[in-house]
Amino acid sequence: MMIIENHARKIKASRGKHHRYKVPFLKTKKMIHCESSIERDYVKILDFEPNIVDIIYQPLQIPYIYREKIRNYYPDFKVLTKKGDVWIVEIKPEEKLRNEDNLIKYVVGRLYCNQFGWEYRIVTDKLIRPGYFQENLAILRALGSQLVEIKYLSIVFQKLKQYDTCSINMLRGYCNELEDEVFYKAIYALIYHKNIYVDLISKRLDGEAVVSVGERM
Known part of the structure; x- marks a missing residue:
């Protein structure tokens, strides 16, 4: 369901741009x-x-x-x-x-x-803008919103499920059958869609970030 698009006011142009x-x-x-x-x-x-x-x-x-x-x-x-x-x-x-x-x-x-x-x-x-949240969210929007085949998502999720909690670097080693590009698209997609969990506020989302399986899964 979508909200009907009625805008009460146009946003004024700034420095030659149509919108700020x-x-x-x-x-x-x-x-x-x-x-x-x-x-x-x-x-x-x-x-x-x-x-x-x-x-x-x-x-x-x-x-x-x-x-x-x-x-x-x-x-x-x-x-x-x-x-x-x-x-x-x-x-x-x-x-x-x-x-x-x-x-x-x-x-x-x-x-x-x-x-x-x-x-x-x-x-x-x-x-x-708490902590690193917006910086990490920018990474997830760029990489985690891409389409990834379910079989690759399943491989990464099931590997993490075996260990429950580990760093992204460690999980990368456990998923050595996947190419780097496929693995990182899958891990970021799982995080973006909240199928697995990571602290996005107090730490940067990098290889040392700790991921875990959430209760919903």
Whole structure:
């Protein structure tokens, strides 16, 4: 299921570009336009989360009166989950979180969402960029989102299952029947789709990263 594409506002051009940032939402194969790199990185997180099915940028124009003037609030994203829940999301740098004008917008956003049973969320750069997460996610989006034959995924997963936990380098040695390219595509795909688990926040995703079989498998 996809959200109907209605954009309340166009993102203004910056330095001769049509949009400040564009990022592909891999699940739906569409481009999401963003006003900041923080918004761009948030879209990547949503793409990585299996319970998120769609996202629309600049989805709403919410009029409100503040200091005797009519103003408009444009939340950053509308997000749809597999369960059918709807989030209206505002992205803010931590240092601007408690700006007076922004505090008013948060109230307006929550009141609007309450009318429809939606959830209003404020997400900061600290939540979006913890540790090495975005650096590791970039690797997974580049390599882990590629199609890999099930037989290769199965070989890597079954080998890991024998040992339960080991480094990627060790697992590479256990899967010596596979070519390097096939192995790394398979291991990154398994991580990206959360079939196996690794700490993506406190450590870089390299050969020394420790992977393990999750309970769901």
